[in-house]
Amino acid sequence: MEMEKNERALLVAPCGMDCAICGAYLAGKHDVKSKGVRMPYCKGCRPRGKMCAFLKKRCPTLMQGGVEFCFECGSFPCGRLRTIDKRYRERYRTSLIGNSKLLRKIGMGAFLRKQEKEWRCAKCGGTICCHNGLCFACDIYELRKRKQKYRWRE
Numbered sequence: 429m430e431m432e433k434n435e436r437a438l439l440v441a442p443c444g445m446d447c448a449i450c451g452a453y454l455a456g457k458h459d460v461k462s463k464g465v466r467m468p469y470c471k472g473c474r475p476r477g478k479m480c481a482f483l484k485k486r487c488p489t490l491m492q493g494g495v496e497f498c499f500e501c502g503s504f505p506c507g508r509l510r511t512i513d514k515r516y517r518e519r520y521r522t523s524l525i526g527n528s529k530l531l532r533k534i535g536m537g538a539f540l541r542k543q544e545k546e547w548r549c550a551k552c553g554g555t556i557c558c559h560n561g562l563c564f565a566c567d568i569y570e571l572r573k574r575k576q577k578y579r580w581r582e
């Protein structure tokens with residue numbers, strides 16, 4: 429089922445995280461609880477109305493809705509964003525600052541096309557999760573087996 433374009437764009441969080449590849453988003457999308465996998469569900473940072481899961485409480489600019497994306501901010505990339513970015517680069521093979529810069533440079537449409545290509549499951553055409561490298565459709569048994577749902581296995 430294809431998602432409307434603006435709906436898909438709402439899955440890109442202010443920090444540059446693409447919620448479409450997040451484990452909690454994919455868990456909900458695939459209703460993994462019904463398949464015996466215990467993971468929290470999330471509709472994405474923007475759709476759930478919290479603006480930003482990582483930064484908002486600690487960022488007055490985001491709290492006040494001063495920017496739509498962190499890259500629009502005079503302090504970009506701030507220390508808070510750099511901290512999260514480091515964790516995501518090291519553990520989850522994605523860079524929030526890199527995404528932000530790319531988004532600023534090439535725009536939402538091109539950014540999303542690149543994301544879809546980069547995180548596309550070769551088996552089913554679905555989405556690979558950045559938190560564990562699994563497709564929640566094809567690899568559901570592997571996901572159920574794993575104790576650590578937020579870790580890649582080399």
Ligand SMILES: [Zn+2]
Binds near residue numbers: 549550552553555565
């Ligand atoms: Zn798949």
